[in-house]
Amino acid sequence: MDRHRPEDRKPPTVVRLPADTDADELAGLRDTLGQWSGRPRSLALDRLVDPTVTEERGRALLEPFGEELVELAAWGYRAHWIGLGRVATGDGTGTRPVVVVADRPDPAWGGLPGASTWVERLCAITGRQPSGPPAVDWQAVEAELGTALPPDYKEIVDVFGPGSFDNYVDLLTPNTKGSDLMRVIEAPAARFAPHPAFPAPHGLLRWGSSEYDLDLAWQTGAADPSDWPVLVRSDAAEGWRRYDYGAGEFLARLLTDVGLGFEPSYSVDEHFFESWDH
Template sequence: MAEEMRARHGGPARRARATAVVAVGAAVTAVSAPAGAPGAPTGRAYSFVAGGAPVILEAPDGTSLNELLAELGRWAGRPRNLAADGFTDPSLTERTGLPLVEPFGDELLEMRGWAYRSHWIGCGSVATSHLERTVVVIAEREDPAVTGFPDGASWVEKLRILTGWEPVPQPAVDWRAVEADLGTSLPSDYKEIVDLFGPGGFDEYVDLLVPGALGMDLVDWARSEGYPAPKELLRWGSSEQEFDFVWQTRTANPDDWAVLVGQFGEWERFDCGLGEFLVRMLTDRRYGFPTSRLHVHFFQRALARNPGGSPPGGIASGDGDAEHRRGNTGAERPQKRPGRTAG
């Protein structure tokens, strides 16, 4: 793949640039794919990324840096600005993208970076021998859950650090209108998460219901499931694993709502806010979710606006006391842990 990227493309310059953008995007996807996943490299190539120096890929001559940034940003979100006009941010650390700029020294002109799954991905330009080259850099990324969070960080801030997410411009949610449609206020950390991340999912395991999201509109789902009947359960998330992610909305203060996770009407209760639940779901093996076994975590954006239509399905009924379900690895979660609630 690296040889393909270095090869010169024939034809008009615009066609060459477009081809380069697609080629670089495909290369980054392949090199940064988790081991064993479709498209992931094997043997020496993958071990080099996972345990060695950063991989540097050169784009063909004539490749537009802006087009390349747009292509990578389409699926990786908004980049961090690591270097501009020959000036590198002196505050960079291993946690904020330093591995992407270290290989170039004074030759670096521009560098934008993304935290994507278990890697840092950088895209920029380098000046050598009076020539400017467009490059893509891929480096290993450490798990913030292991290296530690800043003192005093909120659960939502921990979630952002954990996933390496940088907010992208998006239409603001009219929370007053949303809460009027639902007939209830919503937890403050949920609103903060939606404003920060927008529509999408964590670790390809749980997807957020977001007002206005395509097929994942919080209000549409609530209406289709007859909220607040029958048990005052309000869905906030969905999973391909056939699990229901809901709040139990029986308390007047939405910030006190418990998180329930269930399957076929059997519920496990977590007495904590949504932000804390998501961080612990991704990192705390005592919670028993398969996501806690992953090395690094990520958020994947989804389409923002729903043109209409009602969501399928519904929340199964149950007594709220069951402690059993399965994860996407097929491994059964422990049926008994210390206490009925987690927090």
């Protein structure tokens, strides 16, 4: 399932509030949404729906309503659209407040060629342009580690270098101070429990980290590193989640995919890569 396609997204959730809901409570909700996401976008006013509303601007919030919709304001917040408005009551003599929440597709995902590699998609998502020849001696790196590494990871490092995606996920790269792939194997084995740590058979080899307590690792062991799954833990008290993706696909989905299982990056409107290679 890919919720970037309209046919695969969850239907919006609608909560119809009592007609006598306290006006101060509604004002408080508007204020909170404003603090999260700034000024709202008006999708409908005085029973007139804005005809210019697109999928990228909250059209999913309009789907549950017909002529009953009186007004609706929309806020984009991370992976969701949130709407607050009013609908006509059943007898048509009054109105009642309504709250609606819908999946918010990431704008960065639209328009990418279907045949794109995941690294090309990451470039399109972040606006990154390939920069010069590879700076990493992969033969030496793999000899020191004692294993080959997944080709898509090496391509990501060659294209992006050391740095952070959206200041959300830090890419661990060889011989980079503070985020050195070569040194992560020195981490205490307990960090990877209940799995063994690399270089033990099927041990975890960490390749990404985050200030938001994400650990990203491969489960090594398959003869072809392209077949190493990504394991992710979002909290030391939680277990590891397995994703049968490469590093490139996982990063692209982590930044943009509302259905992956993690909250997408805070930078949902414009993704970027901050290079540390200055």
